[in-house]
Amino acid sequence: MDLLKSLSEERAYSMPELQAIVTAWVASGAFENGSSVSATDGHVDEADYTKQSVYSLLYSMFRSVGEVKSELGIPFQFTFNTWGYAWPERWGPGPIAADEPQRFGKNAYTGLMHFDAIQKLAAERDGRIHLVEMGCGTGAGANHICTHVFPKCTYEAVDMQQAGVDTCRAQFAPRHRGRLVATRADATQLPMGDEVADVVAVCETHVTDQGEVMTEEDRKFFRSARRILKPGGFLVWGNAIPDIAWQPCFDFMASIGIEVLEVEDVTEEAILARDQDQARIEAYIQQALDKFIAFRLPHFGPRKREEASVAMRNLCRDPGTRLYDDMVTRADTYKVVLAQRKA
Ligand SMILES: C[S@@+](CC[C@H](N)C(=O)[O-])C[C@H]1O[C@@H](n2cnc3c(N)ncnc32)[C@H](O)[C@@H]1O
Structure with a gap:
């Protein structure tokens, strides 16, 4: 199961379907030589994903995960798939x-x-x-x-x-x-x-x-x-x-x-936004990944959870990721x- 390429933009996936998809992805860890997600900065090559699959997964997940708490304890549902910027x-x-x-x-x-x-x-x-x-x-x-x-x-x-x-x-x-x-x-x-x-x-x-x-x-x-x-x-x-x-x-x-x-x-305000958003993104990722039972499987569960976490942080242009650095270097x-x- 290749999460980054296999899902369809024509479908919304329910939570039971997402659980099955994530379980298949975690299990596929047993047969992998390496990952398409860089463990250091979360980078994924263009050839290793399709936007149809990635956004399909994200929007189905945002809906299924539902309301979570920000780092300040304020409830919200992740709906803005936007880096955005601090107001200039x-x-x-x-x-x-x-x-x-x-x-x-x-x-x-x-x-x-x-x-x-x-x-x-x-x-x-x-x-x-x-x-x-x-x-x-x-x-x-x-x-x-x-x-x-x-x-x-x-x-x-x-x-x-x-x-x-x-x-x-x-x-x-x-x-x-x-x-x-x-x-x-x-x-x-x-x-x-x-x-x-x-x-x-x-x-x-x-x-x-x-x-x-x-x-x-x-x-x-x-x-x-x-x-x-x-x-x-x-x-x-x-x-x-x-x-x-x-x-x-x-x-x-x-x-x-x-x-x-x-x-x-x-750009400067966009970097500031990523800095100030880091704690909320981390809180979201942990709460979202907690919902998927496959990450509790021994051995491959924690490894694939880390991979998912790094990939999500990169999508969010979190500090320390390739996409964040690309803004810093302009x-x-x-x-x-x-x-x-x-x-
Ligand atoms: C980073 S998300 C931003 C979504 C939204 N504008 C926001 O800020 O929350 C990029 C969006 O562009 C959509 N997209 C990319 N290419 C598209 C196309 N050719 N037709 C329709 N939507 C497209 C994707 O499906 C995805 O939802």
């Missing part, structure tokens, strides 16, 4: 309470909307703007925007993962009486008409992260965004990706009529981008 001082007072467990994810979503042009557009429409998010995960950010940022907006949250969409439909959409809709789709083939969105939001969506090389998926992703944006509509995009990946993306966007208007570098930079489809 230059943007004014921070919008989220300092003890809110998922504050860095909430900052990332609020930050996408902080640009004057977005605020002006919303003010002109009395907040009645239509947003589409490409790569919404569980819809936690969509819920945050619909509740706290633009409480009169309409929002279509799209992700390829059934388990993420299920969480959005069950936990978040019912709070908004039809204003928030969750759709399962590949964002490169969006099942919606042309020119429907005032704003397209992209928050740490797992695209454009292959360095200087733009993949076919990346190009289709931006073409999709352009197609669904109204002329003059805005694309807001935040992520930590290889620093060398930004300019090829900006060049491609320009070539299809999406003009980059503003770029904010929040091999990866976190930028928040405002772009506009030409009228």
Whole structure:
């Protein structure tokens, strides 16, 4: 059982199914020569995982593990699959309470909307703007925007993962009486008409992260965004990706009529967020892994538990992991981008 490659984005896995999957993975330890997860910094080579499998596992696990306690004892369900950043001082007072467990994810979503042009557009429409998010995960950010940022907006949250969409439909959409809709789709083939969105939001969506090389998926992703944006509509995009990946993306966007208007570098604030989030991440990982009985099996149980723990820490860009170090060296930079489809 290869957890990093075998699961399907078309399925949500129940807790009994996850127990069986994790047990098969632990048992497979008996036949392994080595692990695809580096024991020192949690790094996993691109060739050793698929995002379809990894996010399928994560979103099913977030749901099945349910409510846990932050390091401060505050209950929360892990729904923001977001590194996020500490609120930049230059943007004014921070919008989220300092003890809110998922504050860095909430900052990332609020930050996408902080640009004057977005605020002006919303003010002109009395907040009645239509947003589409490409790569919404569980819809936690969509819920945050619909509740706290633009409480009169309409929002279509799209992700390829059934388990993420299920969480959005069950936990978040019912709070908004039809204003928030969750759709399962590949964002490169969006099942919606042309020119429907005032704003397209992209928050740490797992695209454009292959360095200087733009993949076919990346190009289709931006073409999709352009197609669904109204002329003059805005694309807001935040992520930590290889620093060398930004300019090829900006060049491609320009070539299809999406003009980059503003770029904010929040890498320092993203590193600070990872530092300040470390205790919560550790508390989450331990509580989540405690739920899986296979990790109590002798010999392979503890070894595979450690492997799972290191891999999860790396996904979270925890201090000491390769992905964290990549931000410190600025091999990866976190930028928040405002772009506009030409009228
Ligand atoms: C790091 S997660 C971020 C999720 C969410 N934006 C958040 O901040 O919690 C990346 C997400 O992008 C989604 N994704 C990546 N490529 C996609 C694609 N081509 N179509 C739809 N979703 C995609 C993944 O399924 C995953 O949920």
